[in-house]
Amino acid sequence: METTPAVSAGRDGSPAVRSGGAAPDEMPEALTPEQLAAQWEEEKPPAAGALANAASSLVVLGVGTGAMVLSLVMGLGTPAAPEPGLWPFMISAVMVALGLFQLIAGRHNRDAEKFTRMSFAPLTGLVTLAAMVALMPLIGFEIPALILCIIWMRFLGSETWRSTLLVSALVVIAFYGIFVLALNTSIPHLF
Template sequence: MQAATPVPGGGSSPNAVSPAGNGSNLPAEELDDLTPEQLAAQWEEEKPPAAGALANVASSLVVIGVGVGAVVLSIAMGLGTPSAPQPGLWPFMISCVLAALGLFQLVMGRRNRDAEKFTRMSLAALTGLVTLAAMVALMPLIGFELPALVLCIIWMRFLGGETWRSTLLVSALVVAAFYGIFVLALNTSIPHLF
């Protein structure tokens, strides 16, 4: 274990090792003693490497592609009118916003220096997307209860690092709340088992 190195103005250097497991390199009690400038310097040192211009363009094109694809699918479902909407109207509007945001990022993203380079942590977002898509695919077949429960467990325990007790408790409560709201109270046509 490394020793904390004094820093001008009190506290210690970002080279100290945190036994607290708080995501920082400093013990929790030393984080309170840092000035805002020292915290900013520590965060700057710990952040992932910045993405380059090519990564910004690629991610913008993906967002535009998803938005345009969703526009086409929503038009195929039918748009209707604002007074008599059909199933594709809200997805169409959201898809247009998504495509516009992707286009804005494509144009303005070259100046963006806050975007992070893809790392192993990027797999967490991909895992979240894949599990969400699996839930949507399974809902018409087996209802929403079991896929939603599994999704909550995966997101809380494996992506969020929660304890098993809180994961199981919160996941069960979330599914019960959705069941109570959408099935019992609103009597929606969401696919369900019970």
Template sequence: MKGTPAVPAGGSHEKAAAGGDAPHAIPDELLDDLTPEQLAAQWEDEKPPAAGALANAAASLVVLGVGIGAAGLSIAMGLGAPDKPQPGLWPFIISIVMVALGLFQLVAGRHNRDAEKFTRMSTAPLTGLVTLAAMVSLMPLIGFELPSLVLCIIWMRFLGGETWRSTLVVSAAVVISFYAIFVLALHTSIPHLF
């Protein structure tokens, strides 16, 4: 079959595919024996189908909409001034960057051939966005500690597939670090419980 990488001696391609997730997946121990051309052919076989111009435009409009919505939420949180920033300043700056990138992608990225077609895995960024919006809306009410901890756990365990042990350790370390930097060291006005 043209485009299918050769399998090193010791097994057929069908045997190699039996242990993998994709139809032509090769086990990790055999990947070391493949040439760069064979690896490129393997990656090409496993690549999701390309998205069309409509999907590229839809993705750009989603980024644009999220950026505009996030800018509005940031303004509602308060921007402050550069010497006395309020909680919405940095999210506002990031939102403006998102709007600019969404507009650029909408205009210049219509003919992008590298974009992937939407699949079941495309819901992961949406889950990340919804949980991030929930964290931002809960911060003024209950502080950043608990929403940030829950956000880290969801992102690491359910979106990233990490183990419970590493998820809990890293999530706690992130929240403690943020607390130490923004509350104890910088004395920012970020909403916090403790």
């Protein structure tokens, strides 16, 4: 018994073959640039407003200003004899300049995305990384690194539990092998 492919109307009204009836070696019809642009426009997340653009600019300004103050406390020195705060100060100055530019010129930016639930993923990553750094001197790097990998892969990366646990264990084993066994570094470890 032979099956015929089911035909339905595509986006532009032309007939399109559904994937269930197409032969496995047939490639789907390529989209024109206009169709592709329309598809991207449909799938694009909602745009952020002027308030969200200003808020993100103010956050960059605040972080940059705070880092500049801390850099000054560490001491700048001179280019010939730099002190620990020189490079962080220069990077912080660039952050402040970019934050000001975005605050002034980026108010009408239409490409910025609206804050969603996934906007908190970088913050979650930063907080868990800071927790790992705080726990390492107390209990070694193995357990915090394993927990960090699990959180990042499962909850931020939406991986399956099987791949999360396998890759997390392999990462910790690889780090242990490289930094403890091979390089004999002074990284805090349990074993």
